[in-house]
Amino acid sequence: MIKKNNILERPHKKPILWDAFYESNNTHKPLVIFCHGYKGFKDWGAWDLVAEEFLKAGFFFVKFNFSHNGGTMEQPIDFPDLDAFAENNYSKELEDLDDLINFMLSTENPIHTEINRNHITLIGHSRGGGIATLKASKDNRITNLISWAGVSDFGKRTATSGELEQWKKDGVKYVLNGRTKQMMPHNFQFYEDFKTHEKRLNIERAAKSITIPHLIIHATTDPSVKFNEAEDLHRWNPNSKLFPIPSSDHVFGASHPWKDKTLPKPLQNVVDKSIEFINH
Template identity: 25%
Template sequence: MAEQLASQDAPNPPAPAQRVLMTNTHGEKLVGLLHHMGSDKVVVLCHGFTGSKDYSLITDLAAALTKQGISVFRFDFSGNGESEGEFQYGNYKKEAADLHSVVLYLRQEKYDVAAIVGHSKGGDVVVLYASIYKDVPMVVNLSGRFHLEKGIEERLGKEFMDRINKEGYIDAKDKSGNVLYRVTKESLMERLSHDLHATSLSISKECRFFTIHGSADEIIPVEDAYEFARLIPNHKLRVIEGANHCYTAHRRELSDAVVEAITTSEAGETTP
């Protein structure tokens, strides 16, 4: 199923897109947008936690890449945005499998997947993907978290393990007390089961890997980026000075860095 539409969620919207539906390994429909620029090489963009393909950072990247004539595919992970499925707090491995379904679909349609790009949780998903499937030549991790055991207390409160062991779940709420999402013990354990140290070491040196991170990231510290840089074999690190987690005031620098990474012919060594 396909129809022509343009993004409405970016000050500089990307090229018109074709709406695409595909099915993941659980039989759930995934919804994506394909910006075909005449090239069969395509870059896949992956959103972060509670995000979607229409999050402004994703559409800004799509606009920057399509402006360079690079085809782009952006989609919603299962349980997010327009895609079917139940939202889960963890779900890293399933989201990596969703991404694999996307890559297989694009290959079936005769596209050459040149790179996968993920922001925040999506950054962890592309790291995990590279370690499991080993079938894409380039990965770009934007502000992914290395220490997955951290950042949980800020969302779920202190003594979250005691609470979730007692109740089986925790409802994350906003300041007004409205429930944002439910964290089950199973989904929390799924997050904690991933060892990004071992995952990073298992990525092939044939895969060109880029990490981009803001020096002023208030959600995931820039030190996490240095951990990826230290362990992933064929890696290049770019720290954007002053940028926060969502690159609010640094979207141009982020877009330029992603475009440069994808259009560079060879990955360099890790930079300090």
């Protein structure tokens, strides 16, 4: 069963668009929630094929768009709503994830009977890896944490750093999206929110407090988030497992759009390792 583009309405907040991949047999399946990264979205590249792999392995797999990622309910792919993108921040993404988890486990979710509420894995890619780590460190409902090319420090990201005086003066700064050629706006509130909640948004602090099974997967030649960030995460939580992917990139050989019917080998390796880790 694949249910795409479900809408989670939230009073006084932007709605969240989510997909579910699962076998409809009224048995309680482990829940896996996937968090996309910066300038990402749930329908990027090969993410649907990834979701199908988890479905075949017996999981209830959910992927979603963060509410301010720049997509809309009508057009979830790419970034038609740059005003929303400009108002995004890490705190909003944590709140989105919390609201989604609460909904998935609640009776308001018409398919909650398919979910094992005692077996919840968070997977985050890139920036989503940081969000998943922060969430897992504070939420005792989470039973496994997996980071794919995850970041280790929000303070060093392009969205949070650089030319602060000019950014504050202008109220907005722009980052080029190399694929869509859009100039993506970040309002200064992004930095202000980060500084206000800097302690809560400290990934090192979060990683050091993780006590659940924790898998870190990272390409050794990742040009976007360097492999040393994975080594940092592993050092901060020595009980974690670090799984290097040799000679691959930030998205493990995938791209957008992804036309093939199968996953690129590095990403298939990532998925296989993740499923094996959750099962054991």
